[in-house]
């Protein structure tokens with residue numbers, strides 16, 4: 001079930017103050033999630049969440065998470081810069097590598113971040129770009145299918161991330177020869193997984209592999225990084241991950257492999273942390289009846305790409321119409337010249353009039369962050385609903401001046417009024 005923790009009046013008040021569309025985030029809900037996660041893993045004496053910055057890269061959000069004791073997981077130079085400007089440094093930063101410019105390793109090392117290597121070739125690159133640290137993390141890819149019971153939960157063999165087991169054996173030996181003393185192990189095997197057994201199953205694999213690699217290489221296993229992937233219920237009938245059951249499942253796996261403790265646990269949740277505490281607020285501005293019934297809204301895929309990109313479901317409610325029957329079949333569309341710019345297809349909703357305020361749920365992760373400027377459309381504002389009920393603009397909407405900022409339009413700027 002999507003998150004209905006805010007009444008319609010909050011969205012109406014926000015829309016009275018800020019032009020639609022905008023994403024609204026709920027501070028109280030965000031803090032609640034951070035605290036629940038911490039509590040679910042409180043059995044582990046050394047647990048920390050490294051929020052995946054890419055899910056919601058806004059300093060106001062990162063600062064709240066910092067107050068809640070979280071670190072950050074970054075994967076680019078600008079994400080590192082965001083983390084730095086919010087006061088994160090050293091062991092509160094994880095830098096998860098991918099096929100990235102090598103200089104970004106220098107930056108991550110200068111910040112003192114944990115380096116999470118994606119590939120055996122990254123070892124030489126890291127040595128030349130910042131040096132090999134005493135503690136280094138590696139991403140593991142077990143290949144094949146990832147199953148819980150008989151159900152396939154992911155296809156690591158098709159994923160671009162991580163070392164094979166043989167590469168980990170060789171890579172860790174090389175890292176040791178180059179001065180590393182401790183290692184962490186990371187793996188991301190399934191995305192948006194609401195099965196309470198996902199993290200425990202992943203943990204079981206990583207704990208055993210980490211223990212074996214430590215014994216084989218003589219390096220100390222410092223931490224297991226369970227990465228992201230814990231899912232949220234986008235669909236009305238979807239299961240809501242029980243984070244306490246997840247924590248308990250991981251505890252059981254941990255105690256079976258590490259009865260003496262001593263190995264830290266890290267997570268890098270993005271979606272679970274902020275997805276449900278964000279909503280895209282938009283007005284219905286158009287209706288059209290042809291072979292289907294369409295409602296046009298003032299948001300488009302440039303503000304929320306997931307439906308267009310993945311066919312993702314996002315629940316939609318109409319402010320003030322919660323009690324009306326959902327007896328109208330609509331496609332809810334944006335304004336891009338792109339037929340997949342639809343927030344909903346064949347969705348039963350209450351009758352919608354122009355001017356109605358629509359709330360698109362679960363947009364707090366990989367929502368605004370995936371925004372783009374196709375068709376010259378501008379990215380929206382982001383608004384924080386604070387714990388005291390007030391609103392704070394935490395990112396203004398883009399203006400045409402932002403769109404033109406990277407273009408060389410010379411004297412044409414005057415004609416456009418952009419000077």
Ligand SMILES: *Cc1c(COP(=O)(O)O)cnc(C)c1O
Pocket residue numbers: 052054055073075096188191192227228229230268269270271272365
């Ligand atoms: C994207 C990503 C995450 C977060 O994933 P969610 O599905 O949002 O939890 C965590 N770690 C890494 C390395 C990632 O790339």
